Structure formats: structure tokens, C-alpha cells
Amino acid sequence: MSFEQLVFYAFAAIAAFAGLMVITxxxxxxxxxxxxxAFVSTAAVWILAEAEFLGLVLILVYVGxxxxxxxxxxxxxxxxxxxxxxGFTRYLPIGVLVSLVVFGLIYMVVGPEHFGLEQxxxxxxxxxxxxxxxxxxxLYTQHAYAFVLAAVLLxxxxxxxxxxxxxxxxxxxxxxxxxxxxxxxxxxDRLTMVKIPAEVEPDLPENKEEEExxx
Amino acid sequence: MTFExxxxxLALPEIVLLTLTSLLLxxxxxxxxxxxxxxxxxxxxxxxxxxxxxxxxxxxxxQVTFDGSFVRDTLSDVLKLFIVVVSIGIFxxxxxxxxxxxxxxxxxxxxxxxxxxxxxxxxxAYNLITLYLGLEIMSLALYAMIAMQRHSDRAxxxxxxxxxxxxxxxxxxxxxxxxxxxxxGTLELTGIAQKLASGEVDNTVLAFALVFIVIGLAFKLGAxxxxxxxxDVYHGAPTAMTLYLASAPKIAAFAMLYRLLWDGLQLAxxxxxxxxxxxxxxxxxVGSVVAIAQTNLKRMLAYSGIGHVGxxxxxxxxxxxxxxxxxxxxIVVYAITSVAAFGLMISLARAxxxxxxxxxxxxxxxxxxxxxxxxxxxxxxxxxxxxxxGFFVKVAVIEAAVNAGLVWLAVLAxxxxxxxxxxxxxxxxxxxxxxxxxxxxLEPISTQLGLAVSLSAxxxxxxxxxPGWIMELCYRSLGLSVVA
Numbered sequence: 001m002s003f004e005q006l007v008f009y010a011f012a013a014i015a016a017f018a019g020l021m022v023i024t025x026x027x028x029x030x031x032x033x034x035x036x037x038a039f040v041s042t043a044a045v046w047i048l049a050e051a052e053f054l055g056l057v058l059i060l061v062y063v064g065x066x067x068x069x070x071x072x073x074x075x076x077x078x079x080x081x082x083x084x085x086x087g088f089t090r091y092l093p094i095g096v097l098v099s100l101v102v103f104g105l106i107y108m109v110v111g112p113e114h115f116g117l118e119q120x121x122x123x124x125x126x127x128x129x130x131x132x133x134x135x136x137x138x139l140y141t142q143h144a145y146a147f148v149l150a151a152v153l154l155x156x157x158x159x160x161x162x163x164x165x166x167x168x169x170x171x172x173x174x175x176x177x178x179x180x181x182x183x184x185x186x187x188x189d190r191l192t193m194v195k196i197p198a199e200v201e202p203d204l205p206e207n208k209e210e211e212e213x214x215x
Numbered sequence: 216m217t218f219e220x221x222x223x224x225l226a227l228p229e230i231v232l233l234t235l236t237s238l239l240l241x242x243x244x245x246x247x248x249x250x251x252x253x254x255x256x257x258x259x260x261x262x263x264x265x266x267x268x269x270x271x272x273x274x275x276x277x278q279v280t281f282d283g284s285f286v287r288d289t290l291s292d293v294l295k296l297f298i299v300v301v302s303i304g305i306f307x308x309x310x311x312x313x314x315x316x317x318x319x320x321x322x323x324x325x326x327x328x329x330x331x332x333x334x335x336x337x338x339x340a341y342n343l344i345t346l347y348l349g350l351e352i353m354s355l356a357l358y359a360m361i362a363m364q365r366h367s368d369r370a371x372x373x374x375x376x377x378x379x380x381x382x383x384x385x386x387x388x389x390x391x392x393x394x395x396x397x398x399x400g401t402l403e404l405t406g407i408a409q410k411l412a413s414g415e416v417d418n419t420v421l422a423f424a425l426v427f428i429v430i431g432l433a434f435k436l437g438a439x440x441x442x443x444x445x446x447d448v449y450h451g452a453p454t455a456m457t458l459y460l461a462s463a464p465k466i467a468a469f470a471m472l473y474r475l476l477w478d479g480l481q482l483a484x485x486x487x488x489x490x491x492x493x494x495x496x497x498x499x500x501v502g503s504v505v506a507i508a509q510t511n512l513k514r515m516l517a518y519s520g521i522g523h524v525g526x527x528x529x530x531x532x533x534x535x536x537x538x539x540x541x542x543x544x545x546i547v548v549y550a551i552t553s554v555a556a557f558g559l560m561i562s563l564a565r566a567x568x569x570x571x572x573x574x575x576x577x578x579x580x581x582x583x584x585x586x587x588x589x590x591x592x593x594x595x596x597x598x599x600x601x602x603x604x605g606f607f608v609k610v611a612v613i614e615a616a617v618n619a620g621l622v623w624l625a626v627l628a629x630x631x632x633x634x635x636x637x638x639x640x641x642x643x644x645x646x647x648x649x650x651x652x653x654x655x656x657l658e659p660i661s662t663q664l665g666l667a668v669s670l671s672a673x674x675x676x677x678x679x680x681x682p683g684w685i686m687e688l689c690y691r692s693l694g695l696s697v698v699a
Contacts, residue, residue: 106423109394109420109423110394110423114417114419114420115420119417140218141282142282142284143284143344144221144281144282145221145226145281145282145345146284146344146345146348149336149345149348149349150348152233152329152348152352153348153352153355155237156326156352156355156356157355159240159322159325159326159329159359160326160355160358160359162322163320163322163326163359163363164359164362164365
């Protein structure tokens with residue numbers, strides 16, 4: 001086993017173990033952290049396969065941005081874990097059985113027989129070879145249409161997220177701060193001077209007697 | 216590498232649709248307070264413009280642009296025109312429903328247009344990436360539209376189920392596509408076809424990829440045994456959304472079937488034909504038998520939709536151009552029938568009275584004879600009673616199956632068509648021969664809605680009396696002359 005293979009298997013094993021932990025740990029914050037580990041080790045595998053740009057992007061975008069956001073969301077939501085785990089142990093045996101069978105079937109196809117190094121030989125590159133450029137050029141030329149479509153997909157995602165979460169409440173229901181109105185307000189808008197005629201209370205002799213009687 | 220500017224004029228309908236939709240998205244924020252109906256009318260005008268753009272530059276030969284990721288041929292243009300026509304109907308009925316249920320938001324129409332854009336992309340996709348992106352744009356818009364009625368638990372549940380199962384199906388399909396790429400080394404459908412023809416493809420990997428792709432397609436179409444989400448989503452979603460779900464996306468799903476299985480994987484026919492035969496047979500049986508037990512009209516139509524998908528898959532399973540043409544004929548007619556059926560439910564529905572249960576239709580003839588007649592048209596057409604178009608589409612797919620040698624499947628289809636006639640005719644019986652629970656006449660529906668319902672339902676009779684041209688359109692777009 002060469003050194004490269006050793007490194008590959010080490011990172012692959014870490015990634016698989018971390019993936020397993022993501023779905024088995026009870027605490028969602030811990031699950032998200034395991035996911036970070038899974039991503040980092042996958043990125044290492046990619047870098048090993050000479051896809052440096054993708055590996056770095058995976059760390060920068062997914063670990064750096066997406067998962068941090070994800071952690072925030074998980075921490076803010078109060079998820080009832082006991083409820084979500086219900087039925088997990090009940091369906092565990094059949095789930096394990098099915099996944100083992102499927103794994104066996106997939107291994108037969110995706111194993112070394114069909115996707116081994118004999119079929120897909122790694123290509124040797126010169127020192128001036130740029131991985132980033134190899135991705136960039138087809139992305140903006142050959143796949144320009146798909147690139148635009150991906151942007152549309154993100155736009156639909158934004159519209160959907162806002163349409164689902166924005167609550168348009170009438171101003172009578174919710175209190176909004178209208179800074180313009182606050183600045184523009186003048187004293188006469190808020191204060192009304194009312195002339196109230198002076199009133200003199202008449203003496204109430206009966207009341208006085210009652211009070212004394214009560215004493 | 217030099218960059219050639221692709222021929223943008225071929226994609227003009229998509230470009231205009233995207234531009235106008237984005238404009239509408241911004242404009243809606245200004246209009247929403249002052250002019251509620253502006254967004255609706257702008258949506259319809261956008262669809263008319265796009266439809267006209269497709270029509271005015273109708274493609275008679277196959278043209279490819281964007282480095283082989285976009286195709287424009289007769290099939291794509293015919294399907295796009297049908298999508299536009301069906302969508303106009305969808306938005307017309309949806310607006311009424313949303314107004315009645317005080318759920319009228321401009322975003323509904325904007326997301327709907329994005330969904331139409333996704334369908335256009337799918338119809339014109341010529342490589343795996345664009346096909347997948349089109350599917351995702353459409354699905355994302357659909358998930359959001361179902362969930363938009365936030366205070367309705369049922370709608371949220373339906374959206375959640377649809378989202379989770381849709382994501383699972385997408386994952387399956389994507390895995391299949393990646394394996395297909397692994398087997399052939401290309402993303403372009405024509406490239407895949409060439410690679411298959413050259414015989415250098417690893418057949419085990421190819422079969423493996425096909426299994427996942429067919430599972431993904433079956434999930435999206437709602438074919439048995441991947442149909443569990445269909446009744447729950449149709450039932451839980453607001454009727455306006457059920458109308459959307461059950462009509463235009465089916466046309467796009469057919470396009471996806473055609474592009475993947477025929478344009479790309481035609482030579483792998485022996486691998487996928489068997490799977491489609493199983494899916495078709497199971498869908499027809501489950502769709503016909505389980506629908507009998509339903510008391511809710513939306514659930515019943517959901518199961519009937521599963522049955523119809525079985526018929527479509529039977530046409531596809533025939534595995535020749537004639538089979539695809541008959542399947543296309545079937546799916547287009549099914550989309551129009553769905554618009555008529557759910558449109559009728561929307562016109563009858565009032566806030567607080569959804570007209571969802573079959574019992575609600577008791578004695579409809581006494582309460583509103585015209586709408587009862589229209590419902591009769593829809594039910595007869597779905598059941599496949601001769602003067603209606605539903606009869607001719609069933610004949611077309613059964614003929615294609617017999618010609619391809621799938622006689623036992625064709626016999627099963629006929630038997631299941633007879634079984635399904637029971638529950639369609641039950642609705643007719645309930646409307647005409649049962650005593651109504653309330654004897655009061657229904658509130659009259661608006662003229663616009665009345666016209667739309669009458670048009671969409673009587674079209675089924677009209678097409679049935681003159682089935683030639685629509686059939687010819689479908690057969691011609693696949694390069695066939697009409698046999699019948």
C-alpha cells in the first residue's frame with residue numbers, strides 16, 4: 001500500500017465515520033459539528049485526487065459559511081429530540097438490513113471491477129497545470145446555460161424562502177417603527193391644548209356626617 | 216479555448232419568460248397595495264407573449280445551441296405550447312380560488328411562472344445538467360407554492376411530504392445520472408447515444424444507472440410503487456395547487472422521460488423496457504382498484520392520476536416512436552382534463568365549503584344543471600367513453616402496446632379501464648340520481664369562471680368529435696405520420 005493510498009483510506013474512513021455520527025448523535029449541534037468533520041475529510045480526499053479548487057471551495061463555502069449558518073439555526077430552534085428519535089430503534093433492524101443489502105449491490109457495481117484504477121487512470125499534469133482554470137473555462141463557456149439556470153434556481157429559492165416566512169401583518173396588528181414619521185413629528189401633532197373650565201366642588205355636608213358615623 | 220456566442224434566438228421564449236418574470240417579481244412589490252389584479256393580468260400577458268414567441272418561430276427541424284445543452288425541435292415547441300395553454304387555465308382558476316380563500320399573494324403567480332420556466336427548460340434540455348436544473352427549478356417552485364397557505368396544517372404537511380420525497384427522488388436520479396456519466400463519460404444526450412452505439416459502454420454500470428434514473432422518474436411521475444406521496448399531496452394541497460401539480464408538470468415529466476429514455480438511452484431499450492412494463496402494470500392496477508375506496512374527490516382523482524400515469528408508461532414501454540407519440544397524446548389530454556376537473560372543483564368551492572367530498576356532489580344536477588353536465592363531460596372523458604377524447608387516447612396507447620407485442624399489458628389496461636369506469640360513473644350517479652342534502656340552488660358563479668369551466672370541459676367533447684388534429688400534432692412532432 002503506497003503512502004497516498006494510506007492517506008486516502010484514513011480520510012475516507014474518517015468521512016464515513018463522521019457521516020454515521022451525524023445521523024446517530026442525539027444533540028443536533030454535535031451532529032452539525034460531525035458534519036464539519038465529514039466535509040473537511042471529504043475535502044482532503046478531493047485534494048488528494050488533484051481537485052484542489054473543489055476541495056478548498058468545499059472547506060471555504062460549506063464549512064466556513066453554510067455550516068456556521070446551520071449551527072446558528074440549530075442553536076436557535078428548540079427541537080424536541082426525544083420526539084424526533086421515536087421509532088428509530090424500532091425501525092433500526094430493518095433499516096440496517098436494507099442498507100446492507102443495498103450496499104452489497106452497489107459495491108458490486110461501483111467497486112474496483114468497474115471503477116478501478118485500470119479503467120480510470122489518473123492523468124499526469126505538468127507544473128503549469130491550473131486546476132481552477134480547468135473548471136472555470138468550461139463553466140463559463142460550455143456550461144454557460146447551466147450556469148445561468150443555477151442562478152435562476154437560487155433566485156427561486158430566495159423567492160420561496162421569503163414568500164414562506166414573510167408575514168405581512170397590517171400595521172394595526174404589529175407595531176412597526178416608522179423613523180420618518182418619528183423625525184417629522186412636531187409638538188402640535190402630539191399635544192393638544194384643551195381649555196378646561198375651572199370647577200369648584202360644592203360642599204357635601206351629608207357625606208361628612210356619614211363618615212363620622214362610620215367612625 | 217475560444218468562446219463562441221451561442222445562438223440565443225433559439226432560446227428566446229425562455230429568455231423573455233425569465234426577464235418578464237423577474238420584472239414581475241419586482242413590480243409586484245409596488246403593485247401589491249394599489250392594484251391587486253395587475254400581477255395576475257401581467258402573468259397571463261407574459262404567458263401569451265411567450266406562447267406567441269414559440270408559435271411565431273415554430274421549429275420544423277432539430278436545432279441545438281449552448282454547446283449542445285439546449286435543443287429546439289418540433290416536439291419541444293408543441294409541448295411548450297401545451298404547457299402555456301394549460302398554465303393559462305391554471306392561473307385563471309387559481310386566482311379565483313385564492314381570492315375566495317383570502318390567500319391572494321403576487322408571489323403565487325411569480326413562483327408559478329418560475330415553475331413554467333423550469334418546465335420549458337426540461338422540455339428543451341439536451342444534456343443531463345440542464346435536465347436536472349430544469350426539474351429542480353420546477354420542483355422548488357411547486358414546494359413553495361403548496362406551503363404558501365401557512366396556517367393550514369394540511370397544506371404544510373403536504374408540502375413537507377412532497378419536499379422530502381421529492382428530494383429523495385432527485386437524489387436517486389442524480390446518482391443515476393452520475394453513474395451514467397461514469398459509464399459513458401459525457402453529459403450530452405446525443406453523446407450518450409453515440410457512446411452506446413459504439414458499444415464501448417460498461418453494461419453493468421449502465422443498467423445500474425438506469426435503475427436509479429427510472430426510479431427517480433417514477434417518483435416524479437407518481438407511478439406505483441413510488442406513488443405513496445400522490446394522494447396525500449393532492450388531498451392536502453389547496454385545490455389551486457392540486458390543479459397546478461396534476462396538469463402542466465406532467466407534460467414536463469413526459470418530456471424528461473422522452474429526452475432521457477429515447478434521445479439518450481434508446482439503445483438501452485432492453486434494460487428499461489422491463490422496468491417500465493412493471494411500473495405501468497402496477498400503476499394501472501393500484502390506480503384503478505384503490506380509487507374505488509375513496510370518498511374524497513381529490514384523493515380519488517389522485518389515484519385516477521396514478522392510473523393514467525400507468526397508461527402513459529404503457530405507451531412509453533412499447534419502446535418505439537409510436538409508443539412515445541401515443542404517450543404524449545395521452546399526457547397532453549390528461550393535463551387538459553385535469554385542468555377541467557380541478558377547475559370545476561374550484562368553481563364550485565366557496566370559503567368553508569370545499570366541494571371535496573364526493574357526497575358534496577349529491578344531486579348537483581338539481582342545484583346547477585350546467586356545471587353537473589360539465590362534470591359529466593370530465594368524468595366520461597376520464598373513464599374513456601367514446602365520443603370524448605379520453606376514449607381515443609386510451610385506444611392510442613393500447614394500440615401502441617399491442618403493436619409492440621405487449622398484448623398481456625394491453626389486456627390488463629382494458630380490464631383496468633373498465634374497473635376505473637366504476638368510480639367515474641359513481642360521481643355521475645351521485646350528481647344525477649341521488650337526492651341533494653340541501654335543495655337550495657348554488658350561488659351563481661362568475662361569468663369569467665363559468666366560461667372557463669364550460670370551455671375546458673367542452674373541449675374534451677370537441678376534441679373527441681374531431682380527434683384528428685391533436686393526434687396528428689403529437690405524431691408529427693415525433694416524426695410519424697398518423698396511422699389511424
